[in-house]
Amino acid sequence: MAIRGNVSTIRCDNGTNFVGANNELSKQIELSSGKVKDYLLENRIEFKFNTPEASHQGGVWERMIRSVRAVLNGMALKYNRRLTAQTLRTAFYEAANIVNSRPLTATNINDPEEMVITPNHLLTRKTTLLPALPPGIFGNDEIYGRKQWRMAQQFAQDFWNAWKADYLQQLTIRQKWTTIQRNVKVGDVVIIKDEPTPRNQWKIGIITNLVKGADDLVRKVDVRLGNSHLDRNGKPTSPTTCLRRPIQKIIVLIQA
Known part of the structure; x- marks a missing residue:
């Protein structure tokens, strides 16, 4: 609340710290009287608890916590005792910004004014967010430096490289090969997996062409990236970038 501001509802599991906080706040409200009590009742935070022993009810945020924790655990040995408290706090803020910059949905990829919706838009309530680009090139030997x-x-x-791979795999539905799943279709909005992409930047495009194999399953696709140079009729005034990628390198964001 000190960073994001007041909230009205907190959804959580039945952890003792959450249950204790709810009981403590309720007790303090009962001890108040008059206008103070009325004010607190109107502006209090509502705790909504999951059913006990039903952690799956918080699957949306629990899965994200697991994803971030797995990446941080893998990085713990590399950065063990190398970061000061201030540096670690800065690094965690960078990691939080990366997680909250993930695309949730897309509207018109050709319109630069219509940004891809991310959690940061909801948290900051800003319609235009500039990507937090890294201020330079940093090698693996930086942890041995003095700066x-x-x-x-x-x-x-390092967090971006590891978490991006884990997050994109979450979006891909994994099934046994014996089960036929939906083929990608023309018009699907997709994210392109691209290793050299700077952090917090996602290549998003629309599938324009399909290339099927002998089994009639899509193996390759042509993806048209967004083009912000449009005339009044919505037609591009500059060449549009089209990429051919295997289906293993694309993640469907919105189905046509």
Whole structure:
């Protein structure tokens, strides 16, 4: 609340700290009287608890916590005792920004004014967000240097590389090969998996062509990236970038 501002509802599991906080706040409200009590009742935070022993009811946020924790656990040995408290806090802010910059949905990829919706838009309530680009190139040897800010940036870069791969795999529905799943279709909005992409930047496009194999399953696709140079009729005034990629390198964001 100190960072994001007041909230009206907190959804959580039945952890003792959450249940205790709810009981403590309720007790303090009962001890108040008159206008103070009325004010607190009108502006209090509502706790909504999951059913006990039903952690799956918080699957949306629990899965994200697991994803971030798995990446941080893998990085713990590399950065063990190398970051100061201030540097670690900066690195965690960078990691939080990366997670909250993930695309949730897309509207018109050709219109630069219509940004891809991310959690940061909901948290900051800003319609236009500039990507937090890394201020330089940082190698794996930064953790042995003396400059803490460069170490924090290397931490953020390592987090981006590991978390991006884990997040994109979450979007891909994994089934046994014996089960036929939906083929991608022309008009699907997709994210392109691209290793050299700077952090917090996602290549998003629309499938324009399909290439099927002998089994009639889509194996390759042509993806048209967004083009912000449009005339009044919505037609591009500059060449549009089209990429051919295997289906293993695309993640469906919105189905046609």
